[in-house]
Amino acid sequence: MDVTQHLSLGDPLEPARKATADMLQTRERTYSLPQPFYCDERVFDIDMQEVFHKEWLVAGMTCEIPTKGNYLTLQIGKNPIVVVRAADGSINAFHNVCRHRGSRLCTKEKGKVAKLVCPYHQWTYELDGRLLYAGSEMGADFDMKHFNLKPVNVKVAGGYIFICLAETPPAIDNFLSTLAHYMEPYDMDNTKVAVQTTLVEKANWKLVIENNRECYHCSGSHPELLNTLLEWDDTDDPRADQAFKDHVAQSAAAWEAENIPYLHAGFGLRNRIVRMPLLKGTVSMTLDGKQGCKKLMGRIQNPDLGSMRILHLPHSWNHCMGDHIIVFTVWPVSAQETIVTTKWLVHKDAVEGVDYDIARLREVWDATNDQDRRLAEENQVGINSTAYQPGPYSKTYEFGVVNFIDWYSERVLANLGAEPAAYLKEVKVHE
Known part of the structure; x- marks a missing residue:
């Protein structure tokens, strides 16, 4: 068979496309995805074509x-x-x-x-x-x-x-204008990457993102992170107590006095920006909660800015503090392998060994990333089993995971040109 005859056979993924659309249209919304979404190379190829080649x-x-x-x-x-x-x-x-x-x-x-x-x-x-x-x-x-x-x-x-990579990219300008406003205090043109790490995880990229979208696992897995991180990112969280709400209100007053943006900004399910305080008495995601870099960023005067959390689906989350910023990106390699990059940014004039120590700057997230790697890899091993079937998400502790899967399902179906799933008709996916 010559090349012309071979190409005339059409898209070899077409049967998998139809099966993928059917599984997404008929799945139970508040349950994890069917097994092929985490294991099958054909579904992985569809993820690359319909998500990573078409989204920002x-x-x-x-x-x-x-x-x-x-x-x-x-x-x-x-x-x-x-x-x-x-x-x-x-x-x-x-x-x-x-x-x-x-x-x-x-x-x-x-x-x-x-x-x-x-x-x-x-x-x-x-x-x-x-x-x-x-x-x-x-x-x-x-x-x-x-x-x-x-x-x-x-x-x-x-x-x-x-x-x-798409010829006609999805709209994103509303989010970008808000992002520019929220990042203004940091003067990002005058920053530098102090250190960058690359971690290979033997797990599907969606498992890596699902793990990030909930802190249900944090108390049992992330002792270093919980030295500073408050797990809730909204005072409307049903688990948030009055002490947390008071802490947020006190912090917000200080941020407002310094003209630091902090209000929750959401753009459908794809993008979110919210500034939340860290644990009382801590100002940065270091092991002791003290500044990781002595030189603050941009026009910032107060190191106690909590963490501004930026979500960008399908593959990035970020923590922006007064002294440094951490940028995470997820890059799929195969159905069961993913690369996670982490970048620590500081003021461009900060001097290593004087203003910051790289080992101290990265130790909390080095530990947390490796803990999350093990969790995702064990998750993958279990999902590969013949015993796996989709399990229920917690509506209080894992609502962020549900939101991610809602976004993923809607984008894949839309980019495949398939009918939207009935369970997504009331969900605000777009900005």
């Missing part, structure tokens, strides 16, 4: 590419991407693929270049993606303007770089 993703931070020619790379499924700072200061994103024979252009995680040059045959591109040089070997009739790099949608707000 956090590619990195603007401070990571501060000047002309600075770039960072990432891998989204089978797609290598490069994000680069252009000569005019703008940020561009491209498929990290040479238009000659498809070689990857930038092979390092981060770097600085004058131009984007393919290491294979030295085709050279401007930082705005235009092909500048292909060599006389291509012939006199070769038209370079037809071979520019393929662009990727990019938006920047509040120090975050968002990219989307």
Whole structure:
């Protein structure tokens, strides 16, 4: 069979697409997903095509590419991407693929270049993606303007770089304008990544996110984190007592006096920003609750800002404190393997060994990430069993997980072009 005949057979995932849509339309809303969503490589491929290739993703931070020619790379499924700072200061994103024979252009995680040059045959591109040089070997009739790099949608707000591989990305501007407002006190252009870690988890990406979306497991698993973290992120939480509500009110008064944004901002189920105090007497997510960095960020004067929690589905959560910010991103590798990156950001003028100690800065979340890794991996091992069947979520302790699965179900069905599930008709998924 030649290639043309093979391609005429259509999409080999089509049966899996139909089965996926049917499972999402008929599942019990407040129960975990059917087994294939956590184990099956065909469903994983659908997740990549219908979620990670069509939704906005956090590619990195603007401070990571501060000047002309600075770039960072990432891998989204089978797609290598490069994000680069252009000569005019703008940020561009491209498929990290040479238009000659498809070689990857930038092979390092981060770097600085004058131009984007393919290491294979030295085709050279401007930082705005235009092909500048292909060599006389291509012939006199070769038209370079037809071979520019393929662009990727990019938006920047509040120090975050968002990219989307879809031709027509979903709306996100309302969230981004709010994010910029909430991040203003931090002056993100004057920050730096103090340290970054990468953790490989032998678990499906949705299990990693589900674990993050609830603190039902925290008291039994995260002693270091609970030295400072208050598990509730809303005074409307049914478990919140009066002492917690009073603590929130006192903290909010101090934040308001310093003109620090703190009110809960929600955009459907995809995005949420809320500032919550830490445990009384603590100001930062360190083991002793004291500042992890002596130099505060931006215009902040009061280290006791609690933690501003930012959620961005499908793959990022963040903790923003007065002295440092922690950015988490989740990157699926296969049906049962996921990469979690963690970045600790501080003021760009903070001096390591004087203002902060990297080991102290990262020790709480190093421990917490590894604890969560073990939980997710054991969760995956159990789900792989023939005994697994979807189990009920707690409506009080695991409502965040229900919200995530609602969002996931709605987006996959919509992106597949399938009928929406009846159980989602009353759920506000969009902003």
